[in-house]
Structure formats: structure tokens, C-alpha cells
Amino acid sequence: MDDTGPSEPGRTDAGRGESGRGISRREFAKAAVAIGGASALSACLGRSGGPPDVPTGPDDLSTLPARQHAWNQYLERDKHGNVTAPRHRVLLLLDYTGDGTPSESERQTVEDSLRGLDRAYARGGDGLLFTVGYSPSYFERFDADLPESVDLQEPRALAPFEDPELDQQDAVVHLASDHAEVVLSAEQALLGEKSEINGVEVAADLSGVLEKVDRRTGFIGEGLPADNQDVDGIPDSGPVDSDSPLYMGFKSGFQKNQASEDSVTIQQGPFAGGTTHQLSKIKLNLEQWYEQDSRSQRVGKMFCPVHAEEDLVEGAGDNLGDSAKMEEKGCPAHAEDHARTRGMVGHSQKSARARKDGAPLMLRRDFDSTDDGHAGLHFVSLQRTISDFVDTREAMNGEDLAERSAVGQKNNNGILQYMEVLRRGNFLLPPREKRALPTPDGS
């Protein structure tokens, strides 16, 4: 794929086609994922001169990990050892179409469709990574309850200043790849719009058992936010630097600021090997962030005031290595002191107060989005229990700090002022062998 060219799918939302120039390969791929469907896929394939050269999955599926969320072993790491997040994403929210509880044959259909993806693409950024999760609403149709070893709560507002819509769809599929064509093809195979992907025949699809009720898309990684900043919520000056993997200008997901896959895994009971999946749809409003706040204020609000004072962050923060230097700089322990004396507290600093035994509780797999023509972020996080998420979010809210200092409920209180949670949903990601329409007792 060359760097400029026709802008078929980009015209509608990348916007930049309007200037008359072609759009870059990255913008094109993002726009195709955001639009979706057969025409976006064929435009994408046409532009790149055919499907990307992607390895197929194993013949023996028993070689795949028991955990659906075992992604890290397949992903590249940067020079500091940080996991490189897959660049293109699709989230499909699905409802069960049947009455009552799912039948064995429906379960088999779902498993066969997922096995189609397992076979068609090798796991990895160069191939495909995916998970499927189920909501509390899904489990309500059964007489039995989920076991005590699973903490899956109904989603709810988690701050006095938010009023999110609640995601009560039955299931969520998260598709991730470095190739836009791969997430689009996988999606179409699941929805029954394509029977062969990457040269592999898929025996079944979800249609008739699970129907799509919402579709969310996005991207993460160097260059993509800058290429796609021509949306509402970001100043027209185009302030996002090309080295930033996220709209807010900084890198996230440092190795030492993420929970490990082991630590978020459910240890006991029928869903041992699974985890919980929290999903928030967040709207970003970055006008003030970029037009009024200085670079130093942005560093202070995102990381910690010490990081601003000592000028610790260069560019997007790659120089920090494998850690955002929270404990190293004593930031979490000084949150209250900073709120009182500096009148500002950092997002990372506050969130790190929720750590247990020195390690974060959540494994974040979030990404930026242009859904609805507005800059946003789909916050996907994995944690052993939904309570771990709630506790971390409470630490991030910093209400305790606002009460005891000049820091406002949102102002100078990390990045709360720049984000609005529009939707929240909670899901259980069962282990792989129970990923198809599970029963609450895992039988």
C-alpha cells in the first residue's frame, strides 16, 4: 500500500479527503475499520493490492492457551520490554436471539464460528487476537447464579459526576490486529458475511444465535491518533504529535503500570482461567487540554506534579522506559500533599493508590476512537474481579483529595475534566473451553 491514493472509505469520517489530497495508509486503514462492512474491506484490500500476508492458526487447536486473555506472549515488545498493543480494534456487542436458555446446538455453532477464527489467523499482532465475554444480563436467563468465585456486577455509575448508559447486551467480542483487513475479515466471518478468511473455510457464524446490536471501533499506536485528529473534541490546530500512540499525547501501558495476565486471572471455581472485562465508552474533550494547558500542566495532570517539576517526560514518554515512575518518585503516597500544596494531582498518581502489594489491579487494553465523529476512548480493562475495577476507579476519582484541598471534583484532578463516561458495561471472559454461551455453573 502506498502512502496516498483514493479515499473511498475515508471520505465520510476521516474528513481530510475534503481538502482534495489523498489520505495516508494509516488514516485509510482506520477509516475502513470505523466504517466496516464488505465495501470497506474490499476498498482496503484493493488499496493494499490484496490481503496482507498473515500466518494461519494451528491445525491442533489444543495448542492454544486456556486463557482467552493470554495475548502478551504473542505480542511484540518495545526496546524497554513494554507490550506493543495491536493497532486496530473492533468491539461487537451482541444479543442472544433465542428465548429461554441457549441450546447445545447453538453453543456448538458459536464454538465453531470462534474456531474458524482460531484456524484462520495465527495469534498475534501480525495475525489476530480476540476475546468473547458475557454480561450479568446474559446470565440472568438461567435459574442458577454465578458462583462466588466470580465477581461480575451489574454496571453502574461510578462517580457522582457521571451518568452513563449501561451496556446490558449479552455478549462482547473484542477483535484486535495490526492489520485493519484482519479485524474487518474476522468480523465479517463472525457475522456470516464471509465464509472464507485468510484462505481458510469457516464452518459456522454467529448469525441466528447472536445478533450484532452495537459496533465500536478504534486504534492505538504511534501515528494513528495524529492521522485521525480531524474530529470533534480535538482543536483544529491538529495538536497531536505523530509519535503519540493516544490522543492525549502520552504513551500508556508501561510494563510496571499494568497488572500481569496471571494476576487478573480467576483462580478458582468453574471459571478458573477466565477474567472480567470492563468496558467504558469515553468521550474526550481536548480543547482546553491542548489550547490552554501548558505542556508542563499536561504532564502534571496525566502523570504527577513531580514529573512536571523535574521535567521527567520527553515527548510521549518513551524515555520513561518500562515504568511511569510512580512509586519511584513517591507520587501515590504524596497525592494528598500535592493536592494541597501544588493544587494539582496526576491521573496516574491517583490511580496507582489502588495498587495491592505494589502492583496495579488492572490490565488495560484500551484504544482511541473516532466513533460518532468525536474523539473518544474505549476503555477495556481486565481485572480478577469487577470490585478491583471499582476500587481503582474510586482512587482515580480522587474525591477524597478534592474534599481536602483546592483541587476540584474535576479541575486539576488528573484528567477527569477532559473525559466523559458515556457507557459502562461489565462482562465475564470465561476460559477458552467455556467461551461459547456458558452456563453460570460452567457445566
Ligand code: HEM
Ligand atoms: C481517558 C483516557 C485515559 C488515558 C489517556 C489514560 C492514560 C494513562 C497514562 C498515560 C497512564 C500512565 C502510565 C501507564 O499507563 O503505564 C495511566 C495509568 C493508569 N490509568 Fe489511565 N488513562 C485513561 C483513563 C483511565 C481510566 C478510565 C482508568 C480507570 C480506572 C484508568 C486507570 C489507570 C491505571 C490503573 C493506571 C496505572 C496506575 C498504576 O501505575 O498503578 N485510566 N493512564
